[in-house]
Amino acid sequence: DQQVKQNSPSLSVQEGRISILNCDYTNSMFDYFLWYKKYPAEGPTFLISISSIKDKNEDGRFTVFLNKSAKHLSLHIVPSQPGDSAVYFCAARYVQGAQKLVFGQGTRLTINP
């Protein structure tokens, strides 16, 4: 049972345009959401996060939007740069317990010059 889903395995965007990566979740007990970026043969690195009490968080070129009623979050990257080409994972945390993170399947973003 996939509680966090990233339905787009890949996304291709032209340099300078906006990249929008989507993530859906099914468990209403998640209270914190994170985006990680991963290059091949490396570990994921933290990118940006959002608490369930907010609907938007912005950090430079990266903005995460959360729609709790739809159980949907998205990551916007603008403007997109070639170095943004990577796999992006959405992750969600349970409200209580050991702070385990549940990850989505990942979306491979390719930025074309």
Place this chain on the structure above:
Amino acid sequence: DGGITQSPKYLFRKEGQNVTLSCEQNLNHDAMYWYRQDPGQGLRLIYYSQIVNDFQKGDIAEGYSVSREKKESFPLTVTSAQKNPTAFYLCASRAARRSLSGANVLTFGAGSRLTVL
């Protein structure tokens, strides 16, 4: 510089053999985790430990074992009972809940790729 070191980076194993993946952190983090990455399936939690001498099973613990004898170290043993061990293994750590900003963020190592021949 603080971080997480995983070794070896690449490992080949014959069927029926146990193998241990090393994970060491100097971040003074309390919690440590092991994830497995397979194509199209994202990261799945194998085991985690919140304090020394204590650990819990994650979602796919069968065929794996861990120990947490020191705060800095959380080795993972892939046993012969693991039916499909070929994967990319990621170790992560997290500061205690009472820490300031960043308490929710996992820091990952560079990973170990295990291939069973």
